[in-house]
Amino acid sequence: MLAKTMFGFEELLEKELKDLGALNIEKGVRSVSFEGDKGFMYKANLCLRTAIKILKPVHSFRVRSEQDLYDKVYGMDWNQYLSYDHTFAIDATVNSDLFNHSLYIALKTKDAIADKFRAQHDRRPSVDLKYPDLRINVHIQKNECTISLDSSGQSLHQRGYKTATNIAPINEVLAAGLLLLSGWDGQSDFMDPMCGSGTIPIEAAMIACNIPANINRREFAFEKWGDYDQDLFDKIVDSSLKKARDFHFKIYAYDKVSSAVRKATDNVQNANLSDYIQVEQKDFFQSEKLSDDKLQMVFNPPYGERLAINMEEFYANIGDTLKQNYPNTDAWFITSNLESIKHVGLRPSRKIKLFNGKLESRLLKYEIYSGSKKAKFNK
Template sequence: MRQDNFKMVAKTLHGFEDLLEDELKRLGAMDIRKGTRNVTFRGDKGFMYKANLCLRTAIKILKPIKYFKIKNEQDLYDQVYNMHWDKYLTHEQTFAIDATVASEQFTHSQFIALKTKDAIADKFRNTQGKRPNVDIKFPTLRIHVHIQNNDCSISLDSSGGSLHKRGYKTATNIAPINEVLAAGLVMLSGWDGQSDLLDPMCGSGTIAIEAAMIACNIPPNINRKEFGFEKWQDWDVDLFEKIEESALKKIREFHHDIYGYDKAPSAVQKAKDNVRNANLEDYIKIRRADFFETKKETEGKLHILFNPPYGERLHIDMENFYADIGDTLKQGYSATDAWFITSNLEALKFVGLRPSRKIKVFNGKLESRLVKYEMYAGSKKAKFQKKNTDD
């Protein structure tokens, strides 16, 4: 095994572990191991840059630097204090601590973060006379503490802010969908860029934008202003630019169209702004339309994917709303695979169609289903009767 390879942890949303594992395989990661809401792998510094730039379903890429067992908070303080923090940070820089705990003994993540912060600050004060300040929003170094039972790992957060913040979204609507969730839904729906795609309730345009980036093989985080590793002491700008250039060479042409409808003028304007920010105006057409008054406008197969209101933050008459979804699909959208995500499992009964697939996913903390309805050209019954006659 090459000496310059190290272990990394890619964090993801619940249920996206398989997607992330596949992405890492395609990128060329080594020693890939799937966990719960994470996938571990090995690679070198250049691969860490590539993972941050190119993974669609990762939220963060962590670089573990220390593992140890702890019995109590004093153990944690001592172990953190004894680490060589001057390899990663100077007293003039800033840092922030994120902590996650899954332990009967250690139950308060904020207290764990505070204890870690004290150990680092005290180490600098005692050895150098000055300590780095904490900056929660824009730290030089973001440090992640993870405690599982009595096992503790300390990692550097190479991403900085969450990777769902792609950099193209300056405007959102009332209930925006997370970019990582949107990309994962496009991938789970099996869309391969070989047909037109429609998001009939597009909001701020996230699904359409993520679909276009997948179709064209555009690195999802190409528009990000900054990654955490750019402030690290071993930051290699030439290597990063080489990785970026290599990823951009793999962009491909897309020969279909992506459409977004929304009936709210403000959403339409926001979606158009975001599409422009992502430099995808050649591929995505956004317009004002009420889905329930539309019919399929494209020839051949159509792929629909959308995130209808759940009633969590937007108040609507669920029964009629979901019945209208079913009626619109039946009457206006033959030869279409229609997918949508909902956390209102009760409302699915009113669609009036039987889903051919149901995939469990989470939208934030809401347990949801990604459902698929196959709309045939003509009725399904007629299709099979014709096939039998032909036989």
């Protein structure tokens, strides 16, 4: 099988798969391949935090032209995956000098499958792009074509708890990846000072409590497959929930905008995490740390892409607030406004290259000590 992910998250996903018990794990670019049985495919979809899709390859071959692709797809036995009274959809990804239009590749694949059914049964399955019974993935790398069944359906970042979002919401998989890259393990208090619709605090609580990432999701594509085993899936859900653990610290979610606070509160309730996350309307720049204990902070400040603000002043305020009001804090934030980093006024101890959608970004770590850094190391 193949788990797809975001750039920079390959090692995180590799570790997740290893911890879940996958076999023959091999890291790729924005993907990790692995082996497992049907139950493991269910578990991967349910539990992986940094996966976007779980694909099950069923056939691979070399292609020389669009007609060659059509002929080889036509030659497959599609009756074992689909029937003429089902619906299907094709997703195509192309990285090849021979082919340069993924939509056309998807169309040729669709035609081959439909024509094969029409020849065999005088009827053909219909296309349903939104809610198909079977979603098929076509991946062409140079002249190698892999046909896979998409076991996930909608992207796995759609966890199911988020019913309300703000103008620039962060992707749930990206949020989980940021938290894992920051080393968040639930062993301290946590804060998101610019929480928006609450995605980062919710993902932080789920990691801290070891709650399966997609426990709130309504459905997975594999539930429509002919060999779907409801009893097996129920056992995997029960087994995964039994591994949940208590969290003995506090998670604070602040935002200065009342509408964001309402949305975050709703989403926290949807995720059944109100006992762990305290959502408040508060301006981070007017806030102070509530205790002397260690605090971990991860947040997604505005980049200036969709929200019009004075970026120099804004990022200078981030640095000033951290330095003056948040001693003994590890603060991480992601930004695609690379110029603004200069205005924070603090030296980051780590910089990690990531992408937020198509925006090249940096995940930055700032270590704020109690007293001076020199005093810290002279103790």
